Amino acid sequence: MSNSNLRPPVINLTPEEYKTMVQRISPKPKAIKNAVLAFMVGGLICSIGQILINIYINYFGLSKVSAQTAGTATLILIGALLTGLGVYDNIVRFGGAGGIVPVTGFANSMVSPALEYKREGYVFGVGGKLFTVAGPILVYGIATSILVGIIYVLLRL
Amino acid sequence: MGSKKVGNQSIIFQNPPFILAGYNIVGPKEGEGPLKDSYDQIMKDTYNGEKSWEKTEAKMLETALRGVADKAKVTVDSVDFVLAGDLLNQIISSSFAARQLGIPFIGLYGACSTMALSTALGAMLIEGGFAGQVLCAASSHHDTAERQYRMPTEQGNQRAMYAQWTVTGAGALLLAASGTGPKVTSATLGRVIDLGTTDTNNMGAAMAPAVADTILNHFQDLNRQPDYYDLIVTGDLGTVGLQLLKEILKKSNFPMGKNLSDCGVMVFSPKQDIHAGGSGCGCSAVVLSGYILNQMNSGELKKVLLIGSGSLHSPTSALQGESIPAIGHAVSIEIS
Numbered sequence: 001m002s003n004s005n006l007r008p009p010v011i012n013l014t015p016e017e018y019k020t021m022v023q024r025i026s027p028k029p030k031a032i033k034n035a036v037l038a039f040m041v042g043g044l045i046c047s048i049g050q051i052l053i054n055i056y057i058n059y060f061g062l063s064k065v066s067a068q069t070a071g072t073a074t075l076i077l078i079g080a081l082l083t084g085l086g087v088y089d090n091i092v093r094f095g096g097a098g099g100i101v102p103v104t105g106f107a108n109s110m111v112s113p114a115l116e117y118k119r120e121g122y123v124f125g126v127g128g129k130l131f132t133v134a135g136p137i138l139v140y141g142i143a144t145s146i147l148v149g150i151i152y153v154l155l156r157l
Numbered sequence: 158m159g160s161k162k163v164g165n166q167s168i169i170f171q172n173p174p175f176i177l178a179g180y181n182i183v184g185p186k187e188g189e190g191p192l193k194d195s196y197d198q199i200m201k202d203t204y205n206g207e208k209s210w211e212k213t214e215a216k217m218l219e220t221a222l223r224g225v226a227d228k229a230k231v232t233v234d235s236v237d238f239v240l241a242g243d244l245l246n247q248i249i250s251s252s253f254a255a256r257q258l259g260i261p262f263i264g265l266y267g268a269c270s271t272m273a274l275s276t277a278l279g280a281m282l283i284e285g286g287f288a289g290q291v292l293c294a295a296s297s298h299h300d301t302a303e304r305q306y307r308m309p310t311e312q313g314n315q316r317a318m319y320a321q322w323t324v325t326g327a328g329a330l331l332l333a334a335s336g337t338g339p340k341v342t343s344a345t346l347g348r349v350i351d352l353g354t355t356d357t358n359n360m361g362a363a364m365a366p367a368v369a370d371t372i373l374n375h376f377q378d379l380n381r382q383p384d385y386y387d388l389i390v391t392g393d394l395g396t397v398g399l400q401l402l403k404e405i406l407k408k409s410n411f412p413m414g415k416n417l418s419d420c421g422v423m424v425f426s427p428k429q430d431i432h433a434g435g436s437g438c439g440c441s442a443v444v445l446s447g448y449i450l451n452q453m454n455s456g457e458l459k460k461v462l463l464i465g466s467g468s469l470h471s472p473t474s475a476l477q478g479e480s481i482p483a484i485g486h487a488v489s490i491e492i493s
Contacts, residue, residue, distance in 0.1 A: 009373035011366055012409040015353040022354065022362040023220055025400050027318035027433075034315070083311050092313025108313050117310035119209045134311055 041095025045102045049075050072103055079104030083111040109133040144145050166346055174342035177331045179446030180224035182217050184325030190425045195247050195447035197267040202385020203300055214298040214489030215253035221329040222292050227474040229331045236260055237288035238280050242271035243296045250296050269393045271295040272442040273465025273486040277344035281334045289334050297325035306472055320358045321395045322431035328442030339453045342380035345375040345487040353480045358377025363481035364466040371464055371485035383413050387458045392441035392465035393421035420444035441465050453492045460491045
C-alpha cells in the first residue's frame with residue numbers, strides 16, 4: 001500500500017506572500033470608534049478627578065496643591081477598588097487608552113498583579129510579580145526623569 | 158515497514174478503534190454559546206469551588222476522564238492508558254488529573270492540537286495491540302492560559318480584533334478495540350510548519366499554513382477528495398485562520414467546499430464579543446467529544462475529518478522575537 005517518493009504536496013506560498021495575505025485578511029481595529037470611546041472614557045475619568053479636587057478645595061478647605069494630591073489619591077483608590085471588584089478591565093475593554101492613561105489605569109496595573117499572584121505566595125508571588133505590568137513604565141519613566149533632570153541642571157550652569 | 162502507513166505521513170487503521178463515548182465539561186461563557194446543548198456539564202463560574210484556576214482545570218480534566226468512563230459503563234481501572242495534554246507549563250493539569258486516576262499516563266504536548274494528537278496516538282496503541290481501552294483527553298482554561306501567556310486577568314487591555322478567546326473546557330474520549338459507535342479510521346500526523354508569523358495574538362495566522370500542509374498530505378496520502386467527508390473541521394483557527402486556510406488551499410490548487418469549518422468558530426457566537434473565535438486545547442476537545450460525536454451517533458454526520466491545530470511557541474520564544482512554529486494533526490472518524 002505504501003507508495004514511496006510522494007513528498008510534495010507543499011503549500012504553494014512564500015513567507016512574503018503569506019505576510020501580505022495575513023495583513024489583508026486580519027481585521028483592523030476600528031480606529032475612529034476606539035478614539036471617540038477613549039476620548040469619552042478618559043475625559044469622564046479626568047472630569048471626576050476635577051470634581052474631586054473642587055470638592056476638596058471648597059468643602060474640606062485644602063489648598064490647591066493639596067487638593068490635587070488628594071484628588072489623585074482618591075482616583076487611585078477608586079481604580080484599585082474597581083480592579084478588585086473585576087470592573088476595571090471591562091472599562092478598559094470599552095474605553096481603551098482612555099482607561100489606561102489616567103492614574104486609575106496605573107492603579108489597575110499595580111492591583112491586578114497583586115491580586116493575580118497572591119496564590120503563588122506573598123514573597124515570590126505578590127512580591128516578585130507586583131511590577132510585571134508597571135515595571136517597564138517605572139523603569140523608563142524614572143530613567144527619563146533622571147535624564148531630563150541632568151539636562152536641566154546642565155542647561156542652567 | 159508495515160503496510161499501515163500510507164503516503165508521506167498517514168496511517169490507516171485496519172481494525173479501527175471504536176469511540177465508545179465522549180464527555181465534556183465547560184465554563185459559563187462556553188455554556189452560553191451555540192453548542193450549549195452538547196455539553197455534559199456547564200460550570201456556574203470559572204472556579205467551580207476550587208481555590209485556584211489551575212486546580213479547577215485539573216479537576217475539569219479529571220471530571221471529563223471519569224465522566225467518559227462512567228458514560229461508557231467502563232471502570233477507570235480497566236483502562237490501559239490515559240493520554241492527555243494541556244497548555245500549562247509542564248502540562249500540570251493533565252499530570253494532576255492523572256494522579257487522581259491511578260492508571261498509566263502518557264502526557265502529551267501538542268498545544269491546541271492535543272485532542273487530535275491524543276486520539277491518533279490512542280488509536281495507534283489499540284491498533285498495535287498495545288492496549289484494549291484508552292482514554293484520550295485535553296483541557297484548557299481561559300484564565301490559566303491568560304496568566305501564563307499574557308497579562309494578569311484583571312489587567313485592563315483592549316484585545317486585537319483578530320485575537321481569539323481560550324476556551325474553558327475539558328473533553329475526553331474512550332477508545333476501545335471492540336464495541337459500537339464511530340470509529341477512528343485514519344490519522345495524518347503533522348509536520349512543524351512556520352511561515353514567519355510573529356504576532357502571538359494572531360494564532361489563526363500562525364497555524365493556518367500547518368493545517369493546510371496536513372490537509373494536502375492527508376488527501377494525497379489517502380487519495381481522497383474533500384467531498385469524501387461530510388465535515389472537515391479544524392481545531393481552533395478562528396475566523397481569521399479559517400479564511401487564511403481557504404486562501405492557502407486555493408493557492409495550492411486544492412480548494413475546499415462548503416463542508417469546511419472550525420471548532421473555534423463553532424464554539425462561540427459572534428454576539429459574545431470574543432472577536433475571532435475560540436482557541437485552546439479545550440476548544441476542539443469539547444466540540445469533538447460533544448457536538449461532533451452526538452451528530453455522528455444520531456447519523457447526521459457519517460464521515461468527519463478533524464485537524465487539530467497547535468501553535469508551538471512559548472512566552473519566552475515570543476519575547477525573544479522568534480516566529481511561531483505550528484502543527485496540524487488530522488484524524489478521520491467514520492460511522493457506518
